[in-house]
Amino acid sequence: MNRKKMIGVVFLCTVLVSIASAFIVSGVSTVIDNSFLSMLLNQLLLLLPSAVYIIKSRTNLKKSIRLKKISPSNIVLCIVFAFLIMPVMNLINAISLLFSKNMIQDTVTDIVSNNALFLSVFVIAFIPCLFEETIFRGIFYNEYRKSNIKVGIVLSAFLFGIMHQNFNQFSYAFAMGIVFALLIEATDSIVSTMIVHFIINANSVIMTYMLPKLTKILQDLSNSVEGYEDIIDTTTTVTKEAILSSMTYYCVSAAIASILSYLVYKTIAKNTGRWQHVKAIFSSKAGTLIKESDGPEELDEIEAIEEKQGGMFTIPLVIGIVICVVLMVVSEVFVEI
Template sequence: MQSKESMYKANLKKPKGPIFKANVYFLIIILIQVFGGQLLGPILKKTGFNNGINLSIAHFIFFIIPAIIYIIVTKQSAKKVFRFNKPRIQDILWAFLIGLIAQPVMVFFAVLSSFFFKNDIAQFMQSLDALPYWMMLLIMAVTPAITEEITIRGIVLSGYNQKNKHIAAIMSGILFGIFHLNAQQFLYATALGILFGYMVRVTNSIFVTMVTHFTVNGLQVSMQKFLVPVIQKVSPEKVDATKELTFNMKIAALSSYGVLAIIFGTLLVLIIMKMEKENRKIGIIQPNETKVSRGEYEASFNDGIIELNGNENSYLEYENEKILNIPLVLIIIVYIIIMVLLK
């Protein structure tokens, strides 16, 4: 028979916080990618579609279906979780420009990663060369701009709503790097993920990062489809040289792109600050990042309202929820194991 004290403590036990839930969801998604691919791969091969189309199908099965289940199970508002809010036209234009400006920064981190890991992404891109341009865009730009944004800037980022934008952007960015399950992609995917996290928090709309995500990937696809063949015809040895850079060539590239990364990275920061200033001015996001109404016991954040059923202590608990938890530790362990096995 339970004592009154133990029963009292049990009643005081609070449900797991949003960060814990977001990390659990992300861990499940990682496991689905690893084991689901092994199960679904042979089935998709029997469809007769090419690898690219199969990849798009797998993306929707692995990421969209779980997202729908998550919303149903947690009974949350899909509009609030995914931030399906209409963005300003100016923010859409900024999003497109950010996708262009971010390229040198991404290349810098890609070159930096090449010192430690082999670049197998180029080989995958070449395997899609025979496909029509529109299909390459569908596979490499449209699909991830939807599925990956729904997963990371939707469910995962929403778990960090009670944290300031810096913590939310950094944590969702790191998880975005892990999400790709490729050591060579980790650095630039993390940098891009942090950028995307800021964009969503200062615009309160997932559509802006969908535009930027599409622009980033779409530009890479376009270069692979149109620019590389031209260079190959004019100077074949130049294309070959970029595939296997010597150490000295990598140092030279790192230095050059390092300067560009500083310049364009500064521009990105200025654009994000301008977007935030404009959206605060017209009330899309709140003047203060976190403002608590003690009377109504609800927390107002710069990206929406989180209702806490009149329990002020629940807000304080969520506000102080720790980032490091068991699911996050398991995510890191699983990622390291996968990287070691794939090495």
């Protein structure tokens, strides 16, 4: 079995495991009703197919997922980059909420409300930044890029999006997947996307943790001032009307942040000497980028793979995609009902 078909099988197995994990987690919850343990168990189960693939294929994990050191300056820039792309993700999220439901916020709120902050950050930010990046940017993207780097970027991002199995998360996860793949090309290291992924998720956890406390402070303040009791809105439900009224803010902040994030991204790529490589991704030479950017040993391996590899869209991959799309539609209809 060639590598592309194996990756398709891994994705299909990951989808099937995600479905099975929903029942397993549900069963465990009847004994131990703890959302923290449920999410941790779910993440561990999702990693299982990829772990089996790595062991069975006898690949060098560090090499296959591009686990390389990055400079301290680029670590700082990646953190800045993470905050700068958040307004864009917020805009995409806001637009998606006009047509779909937020399927994850209740889970995040439940975990944050019932666990210490560091445990919430651990299970919502730290574990996903390791596991999801290893699966989607490490195994999937780094394999698909060997055939076609541009298609590999979009396909791996698409798989990352639909794996969430709901339209709301798909929208911004797909965008994140594209940005993350480009960030790997700028740094030649999956560590960069792990950092950015962690910062984005950790920020969400901290904001969820702080919101009730800030709301209470403002509510107490408003109650102490006569005539201001109704100024503070303590509701946490985001309505479509509220989103539309804030759309100008979302668009302006996203536009400004996009320009700044591009400048930071360019600096990151220049620091690693890969800016020309990144620019060439969108040129007619994109298909030869892999051979130009990898060393002699990687080149020999890639050439050997190219002789045997088939297309990216294998039958197992397509089946996995179809299952995810069906689940996305069903989940949206179920929520509406």
